[in-house]
Amino acid sequence: SGGAARVSGQLFVKLPFADVTSGVGTGQVDYGGGLTFAASGRSVFGFAGVTHWILGDMPDLPLRDLTSASAGVGRTFGELGRVSVMGSMSGSSAIIASVDPALSAGVGVGLALRDRRFLNLGLQLGLTESTPDWSLSLGWRIGGLRGGWED
Numbered sequence: 001s002g003g004a005a006r007v008s009g010q011l012f013v014k015l016p017f018a019d020v021t022s023g024v025g026t027g028q029v030d031y032g033g034g035l036t037f038a039a040s041g042r043s044v045f046g047f048a049g050v051t052h053w054i055l056g057d058m059p060d061l062p063l064r065d066l067t068s069a070s071a072g073v074g075r076t077f078g079e080l081g082r083v084s085v086m087g088s089m090s091g092s093s094a095i096i097a098s099v100d101p102a103l104s105a106g107v108g109v110g111l112a113l114r115d116r117r118f119l120n121l122g123l124q125l126g127l128t129e130s131t132p133d134w135s136l137s138l139g140w141r142i143g144g145l146r147g148g149w150e151d
Contacts, residue, residue, distance in 0.1 A: 003041035010034045012053070020058055028056025032066075045084075046073040055095060068092035074108070084110040094130070103127040108137075117142050 012032045018025035034051030053066040074086030091103040108122035122137040 003039060005037070005039040008036050008038075010036070010051070012051075016056075026056040026058050026063065030055050043076045044073070045076070045086075047071065061096070063095045064093065064097070066092055066095050068102075072106075072108075074110075082112045084108075084112075086110070090124075100128045100130050102131045104131050 010033060012034075014025070014030040016025055016027050016029060020027040030053055032051055032053035034049060036047060036049035038047040039045065048069075048071040050067070050069045053068075055063045055065055057063050068091065070088060070090035072086050072088030074084050076082075076084045086108045088106045088108070089104070090106070092101055094101045104124045104126050106122055106124040108120055110118060110120040112118055118139075118141045120137075120139045120141075122139075124132075124135045124137070126132050126134065
């Protein structure tokens with residue numbers, strides 16, 4: 001079959017539940033939005049997205065708003081496209097003036113199971129000081145991908 005393309009928008013709100021001293025919150029309501037474009041063909045798929053966050057300042061530490069972007073391309077293998085491999089890049093602006101912006105590269109492997117269930121495993125490698133040297137992810141999704149996306 002041919003392929004499909006989709007554009008989606010997202011809105012985010014992060015409420016200040018964490019204490020500022022925990023290091024995971026600003027103590028204020030942070031909010032943002034983003035756009036993502038995704039497309040798939042016979043055995044190739046890809047995505048690109050951008051997000052912008054308006055961040056509150058922490059006591060004694062002014063923060064810049066955060067803009068991030070990511071893009072990836074992948075390929076499915078096998079008669080039914082049950083196995084997929086994807087490469088991706090992601091980065092963001094610096095939220096603190098003296099810290100390098102984040103940049104990472106990743107690779108992922110996915111497996112489509114029966115009944116619209118999906119498993120995936122990903123490895124991200126940090127390319128700048130402000131990014132972890134590496135991170136590993138494991139995901140499981142149920143549903144989604146109707147209208148040509150599972151072809």
